[in-house]
Amino acid sequence: MTHRELDAAGITDPVLRAAYTRCRLLNARHGRTYFLATRLLPADRRPAVHALYGFARWADDIVDDLGADATPTERAAALSRLDEQLRRALTGLRPADEPVVLALADTAARYAIEPAHFTDFMASMRSDLTVTDYATYDDLRAYMHGSAAVIGLQMLPVLGTVTSRARAAPHAAALGVAFQLTNFLRDVGEDLDRGRIYLPADLLAAHGVERALLTWSRRTGRHDPRITAALRAAEDLTRAVYREAEPGLAMLDPAARPCIRTAYVLYRNILDAIADDGYAVLHRRATVSRRRRAIVAADGLARVLAARLAARGAAAHRTSPAPCRNDTHPAKEAG
Incomplete structure (x- = not known):
């Protein structure tokens, strides 16, 4: 399937094909929900989406999963090297050595994606090295502009629109933010283990919650109604x-x-899974059942087939010969 996607996208260079394949593997391994949805795209657009996801995942892994004993200085240095490779690749100064950067730069060129979107993304990644919480939702939104909203904006040229891109852009950015807020809520416990809290402090404080209470709940496995109320408020915000x-x-x-x-x-x-599990995200990760995922995927596939049939019908209508017309009016014949 990988070869078919690359062939459809017109990616023939062996080095580039290997780079895109690397990105696809990252997407398949780490982004189960995202990867499943990507399978519904036309084959020629999938490699670009894999490249965008693969790069974002690679940068995120430097911040979070470089190694348990990696120091903040080592993480910052690795992120700087990635940033420099990205800058050089996007400006055409030299091809990237890192496969995910090579694929990303090729995708950016093919779809004329704004370089500023990648600059903003890297700025948010750097902030994760030092920032551990956010006082207000506005503060969190400023961070998420680079970490999530720009992902939606990067995707727009690949997906295509039936309206102006400027009109669609705010909604694409909001979808990126919604996805990330969902991840923040699902991963509260795991993020707390890394010393980070992505839920705004003012939202938590409105329900009597602070870091110490979250840490206590995570450590003891015990629940507290104040935490449940705060998590429910975060769910409402995300919706x-x-x-x-x-x-x-x-x-x-x-x-x-x-x-x-x-x-x-x-x-x-x-x-929905978080709510059904009683907002127990500090103790376990909520997941969507395989059955539910299959139902949603089947609906998506049905929509794909319907869209393709509609496109074929429209193409056939455009290319069919015009019907013969008899422009002779009966009154004219009588005259």
Whole structure:
């Protein structure tokens, strides 16, 4: 399947093909929900999405998973090296040595993606090395502009739109934010183990929650109604962002719409799973069942087939010969 996708995208250089394949493996291994949705895209667009995801995952792993004994200085140095490789590759100064950067630079060139989106992303990655919490939701949104909103903006040229890109952009950015807020809520416990809290401090404080209480709950496995109330408020906040994003689905190219709608539904289902599990995210990760994932994927596939049939019908209508017309009016014949 990988070869078919690369062939469809016109990626023939062996080094580039290997780089895109590396990105696809990262997506398949770490982004189960995202990867499943990507399978619904036309084959020629999938490598670009894999490249965007693969690079983001690679940078995130430097911040979080470089190694348990890696120092902040070592993480910062590795991130700086990646940033420099990215800058050189995007400006064409020299090809990247790192496969994920090579694939990303090729995708950026093919789809004319704004370099500023990658600059903003790297700035948020660097902040993760030193920032451990956010006082307000506005502060968190500023961080998420680089870590999530720009991902949606990077995707737009690949997906295509039926309206102006400028009109679709706010909704694409909101969807990136909604996905990340969902991850923040699902991963509260794991992030706390890394010393980070991504839920805004003012939202937590409104329900009597602070870091010490979260740490206590994580360590003891015990629940507290104040934490549950705060997590429910975070869920409500996240659902509001999904509502901001939803109008953008209809603005996408019909061929890409089933993919993003599937991701939209699956990520919202994570919120449902969190609520159904009693907001126990400090103690275990909430997951969407395989059955539910299969149902959503099947619906997405049905939408893909419907979109393809509609496209074929429209193409046939455009290429069919015009029907013969008899422009002779009966009255003229009588005259």
